[in-house]
Amino acid sequence: MQNNCIYLDNNATTKVDPEVIEVMLPYLTDYYGNPSSMHTFGGQVGKAVRTAREQLAAILGADESEIVYTSCGTEGDNAAIRAALLAQPEKRHIITTQVEHPAVLNVCKQLETQGYSVTYLSVNNQGQLDLDELEASLTGNTALVTIMYANNETGTIFPIEQIGLRVKEYGAIFHVDAVQAVGKILLNMKTSTIDMLTLSGHKLHGPKGIGALYIRRGVRFRPFILGGHQERGRRAGTENVPAIIALGKAAELELLHLEEAIAKERSCAIAWNKLYLLQFPIV
Numbered sequence: 666m667q668n669n670c671i672y673l674d675n676n677a678t679t680k681v682d683p684e685v686i687e688v689m690l691p692y693l694t695d696y697y698g699n700p701s702s703m704h705t706f707g708g709q710v711g712k713a714v715r716t717a718r719e720q721l722a723a724i725l726g727a728d729e730s731e732i733v734y735t736s737c738g739t740e741g742d743n744a745a746i747r748a749a750l751l752a753q754p755e756k757r758h759i760i761t762t763q764v765e766h767p768a769v770l771n772v773c774k775q776l777e778t779q780g781y782s783v784t785y786l787s788v789n790n791q792g793q794l795d796l797d798e799l800e801a802s803l804t805g806n807t808a809l810v811t812i813m814y815a816n817n818e819t820g821t822i823f824p825i826e827q828i829g830l831r832v833k834e835y836g837a838i839f840h841v842d843a844v845q846a847v848g849k850i851l852l853n854m855k856t857s858t859i860d861m862l863t864l865s866g867h868k869l870h871g872p873k874g875i876g877a878l879y880i881r882r883g884v885r886f887r888p889f890i891l892g893g894h895q896e897r898g899r900r901a902g903t904e905n906v907p908a909i910i911a912l913g914k915a916a917e918l919e920l921l922h923l924e925e926a927i928a929k930e931r932s933c934a935i936a937w938n939k940l941y942l943l944q945f946p947i948v
């Protein structure tokens with residue numbers, strides 16, 4: 666198959682970084698142990714998974730224990746929404762937006778058929794939300810607010826922390842689909858209002874078939890997939906080790922590039938300010 670095109674659709678998926686492929690390959694060939702095994706062969710793989718988890722946690726400013734691996738962004742969204750509702754069975758209202766990815770919208774539509782009421786917030790001609798509409802929709806019966814960070818079609822970024830502050834006033838769980846934001850926006854879960862956050866490996870130069878869900882420590886989480894004790898009992902199934910290793914490396918590289926870009930932007934801004942002051946000195 667020939668591939669000599671110029672690819673410009675990075676919101677759909679990204680090319681896997683060659684450095685990511687390099688670190689991933691040994692876990693398909695030589696280090697194929699099960700990270701849960703008691704023996705050394707599995708143990709060394711378990712150690713590599715721990716390092717990868719630290720790398721991924723770093724891009725979110727999260728703790729490693731707050732990361733749960735999933736198979737993709739879609740699974741992360743499904744798991745977060747269902748877990749939030751299972752944790753608060755007495756509440757029957759969800760707030761989302763009209764412009765979410767189908768991984769959120771289709772779950773919400775199904776939940777409507779199961780007795781939940783869903784508010785779909787509208788956006789204006791700039792693709793932005795009206796925070797007054799959000800505020801008017803929140804009630805004590807709201808279990809979950811699930812809103813994307815950045816839109817996959819328009820690139821619009823929602824004011825997530827302003828939304829989160831309002832959500833917290835009503836005691837609802839705040840889930841953010843950050844599939845299009847991770848690696849592009851500097852995130853810090855330590856200072857954030859987000860309770861759960863979804864990301865996907867193939868949007869940040871990692872492979873397809875791996876994603877993660879950030880779950881803030883203390884947030885009640887009921888697993889969506891039941892089975893073994895993997896992921897601290899929050900997502901059963903033998904780990905996709907090569908993809909986890911790859912996602913760790915991809916996250917490390919993305920964080921590096923992001924920090925470099927921010928530093929460059931800052932030095933440009935300082936240079937512009939100096940130039941401005943030289944031209945128009947404050948007297």
Ligand SMILES: Cc1ncc(COP(=O)(O)O)c(C=O)c1O
Pocket residue numbers: 676677737738739740742766768813815816817842844845865866867876
């Ligand atoms: C905003 C958003 N959420 C969720 C997803 C689903 O992610 P995945 O393809 O990993 O299932 C996508 C994928 O395009 C997306 O853009």
